Amino acid sequence: MTVQQLIDALSLTVFSLSDPQRQVTGGYAGDLLSWVMGRAQSGDMWLTIMSNQNVAAVALMADVACVILTEGVQPDPTLLSRAQEKGVNLLGTPESTFTAAGRMGALLA
Amino acid sequence: METIKLIYPVEGGDLIEAGEASSKMKLTLKKLGLPQDIIRKASICMYEGEINMVIHADGGQAEVEVDMNQITIRMIDSGPGIPDVEKAMQEGFSTAGPTARELGFGAGMGLPNMKRYSDDLTIDTTVGKGTTVTVIIKIPQ
Ligand SMILES: Nc1ncnc2c1ncn2[C@@H]1O[C@H](COP(=O)(O)OP(=O)(O)O)[C@@H](O)[C@H]1O
Numbered sequence A: 001m002t003v004q005q006l007i008d009a010l011s012l013t014v015f016s017l018s019d020p021q022r023q024v025t026g027g028y029a030g031d032l033l034s035w036v037m038g039r040a041q042s043g044d045m046w047l048t049i050m051s052n053q054n055v056a057a058v059a060l061m062a063d064v065a066c067v068i069l070t071e072g073v074q075p076d077p078t079l080l081s082r083a084q085e086k087g088v089n090l091l092g093t094p095e096s097t098f099t100a101a102g103r104m105g106a107l108l109a
Numbered sequence B: 001m002e003t004i005k006l007i008y009p010v011e012g013g014d015l016i017e018a019g020e021a022s023s024k025m026k027l028t029l030k031k032l033g034l035p036q037d038i039i040r041k042a043s044i045c046m047y048e049g050e051i052n053m054v055i056h057a058d059g060g061q062a063e064v065e066v067d068m069n070q071i072t073i074r075m076i077d078s079g080p081g082i083p084d085v086e087k088a089m090q091e092g093f094s095t096a097g098p099t100a101r102e103l104g105f106g107a108g109m110g111l112p113n114m115k116r117y118s119d120d121l122t123i124d125t126t127v128g129k130g131t132t133v134t135v136i137i138k139i140p141q
């Protein structure tokens, strides 16, 4: 599944989208940044409620396919500009992390 | 490939700007055409090291060397040093303050991540003098 297909399937909010054709191969949910870098895989969608600029750097280093801000969290302006500048796919959903992860997991299965 | 040497200064104190050195290194490794998983390992190690220099040591310098066989990242600071390296290496051990934690850091997973993603990790530290963390990532031939 591509990031664009994920957006369409779940009506995700698009904050920044530079690589809509990137393949999504799995998922990870978490807010502790080092935990995410230790456990997330390349190509994952990363669900988090963290909205600061460091999220863009972590997404870049961990090479995730996209970041999904859950619970209706809005990106800080610095995160938004960083994501655009670095080419990080940054999306959002009003759903809880639990609900969103359930629906996304079903899509990937 | 000739040995390539890159030097990145890391500003202390500014957690919001942290990640610049790692981003730049990642771009350079990409341009060198290294395998994606090797770039990912190096980037995560470098970012964890960069964050540590910012949070724990008021900045420092990262020196990166790339040759045919490996990437060597040396993160050098003149901070407080690490009194108990064995403890610092444990998952979950952290002396990070509330500001770092609010931003999502301080999980005590940085050094363990560097160990996980590198082929060799060396910590050379003296209390009151500073710390040099060196990671080596081998490039499969
Ligand atoms: N460059 C450094 N200078 C001084 N202390 C450090 C340095 N790097 C790590 N430490 C110490 O080791 C601990 C563990 O580091 P780490 O595993 O990266 O976790 P965290 O950064 O989340 O605290 C830190 O909390 C700190 O006490």
Ligand SMILES: [Mg+2]
Residues within 6 Å of the ligand: B048, B051, B052, B106, B108, B109, B110, B111
């Ligand atoms: Mg750390």
